[in-house]
Amino acid sequence: MPDLVLQFPVHTLSQEVLLSEGTVLSEDCLRKLARSAGRKEDREISFLGYGSIRRDIASYMRQDVYRHIFGERDENRNILGLMEQIRTPRAVLDILRYFRGNDPYTYRHILIVSALTCLFVTGLSDDVRRSFPEISAGPLHDLGKVSVPLDLLRAGKPLRRSERAYLEHHTLAGFALLAYFLRDAKKFSCLVARDHHERGDGSGYPRGIRLEDRMLEIVVVCDVYDALISSRPYRKRSFDNRTAIEELTTMAEQGKIGWEVVRFLVSRNRKARPSMEECEVSREKRGIPPEGNLYGVVLDDDDPEDIPTGPGGRDEIRL
Numbered sequence: 001m002p003d004l005v006l007q008f009p010v011h012t013l014s015q016e017v018l019l020s021e022g023t024v025l026s027e028d029c030l031r032k033l034a035r036s037a038g039r040k041e042d043r044e045i046s047f048l049g050y051g052s053i054r055r056d057i058a059s060y061m062r063q064d065v066y067r068h069i070f071g072e073r074d075e076n077r078n079i080l081g082l083m084e085q086i087r088t089p090r091a092v093l094d095i096l097r098y099f100r101g102n103d104p105y106t107y108r109h110i111l112i113v114s115a116l117t118c119l120f121v122t123g124l125s126d127d128v129r130r131s132f133p134e135i136s137a138g139p140l141h142d143l144g145k146v147s148v149p150l151d152l153l154r155a156g157k158p159l160r161r162s163e164r165a166y167l168e169h170h171t172l173a174g175f176a177l178l179a180y181f182l183r184d185a186k187k188f189s190c191l192v193a194r195d196h197h198e199r200g201d202g203s204g205y206p207r208g209i210r211l212e213d214r215m216l217e218i219v220v221v222c223d224v225y226d227a228l229i230s231s232r233p234y235r236k237r238s239f240d241n242r243t244a245i246e247e248l249t250t251m252a253e254q255g256k257i258g259w260e261v262v263r264f265l266v267s268r269n270r271k272a273r274p275s276m277e278e279c280e281v282s283r284e285k286r287g288i289p290p291e292g293n294l295y296g297v298v299l300d301d302d303d304p305e306d307i308p309t310g311p312g313g314r315d316e317i318r319l
């Protein structure tokens with residue numbers, strides 16, 4: 001596998017450039033980066049105990065779009081109890097606070113994906129203790145967006161090719177930032193940040209590898225599901241729940257994600273909460289994607305601003 005090369009710089013919240021554009025992410029570079037973090041970067045604190053994170057997650061779980069998924073009160077308490085054990089360096093949580101103030105879509109998305117990941121891991125794993133790295137990785141998957149200009153994150157118009165590349169940079173930026181803050185590029189959270197846009201058929205980015213890790217797939221499905229059903233700056237309406245599940249079913253049919261995680265999502269959407277084994281996933285497609293979704297509409301860099309745009313790609317989702 002060739003080394004990855006950064007197309008854009010990676011910087012911390014204080015605008016300190018950790019790695020400049022053109023850096024080759026070799027093993028040696030990552031080792032040096034992991035060793036270079038100062039002592040103050042080390043201090044791990046409770047994820048839920050930071051600022052208003054606990055309250056914010058609990059309120060997002062109760063929102064209409066998620067009430068059917070997170071249903072029962074006891075179970076919610078159980079999920080929050082597990083998340084209570086997540087500890088992460090303060091510098092990482094400071095980045096979440098930055099999103100809360102500057103890009104509330106990303107902030108909410110990161111928090112709810114972390115709760116969803118926790119729910120899915122506990123539902124799909126016999127040994128939650130062994131799966132704890134996966135639970136801890138949820139809150140960090142999009143951390144690299146701190147290295148992407150805010151006007152691109154908040155864009156309500158089609159992106160140009162170079163802007164789109166900058167947005168995709170969040171995967172490698174997150175990987176490098178977490179290698180630095182967690183002092184080890186091999187931690188599961190780093191791999192999640194790098195690979196959560198890869199797909200089982202090799203159609204994702206940044207490497208276009210075939211995604212095979214089952215636990216990583218959990219984060220991928222939670223990430224896509226939330227991107228579909230929640231509001232986003234680049235479309236007026238979100239996908240309704242039925243259409244969102246059909247989109248994920250289509251992705252499983254195309255080999256982009258595995259069926260097991262989709263089946264779990266479908267079982268959470270049924271009132272009777274059937275077990276995974278009893279849960280049949282319908283292949284029927286009756287949902288209607290929202291009109292005017294600008295995701296997937298990419299302008300060439302020399303196209304004029306006011307180029308007319310179509311309804312946008314159905315199966316590409318800006319996450």
Ligand SMILES: [Fe+2]
Pocket residue numbers: 141142170196197319
């Ligand atoms: Fe992402």
Ligand SMILES: [Fe+2]
Pocket residue numbers: 109113141142223319
């Ligand atoms: Fe995401």
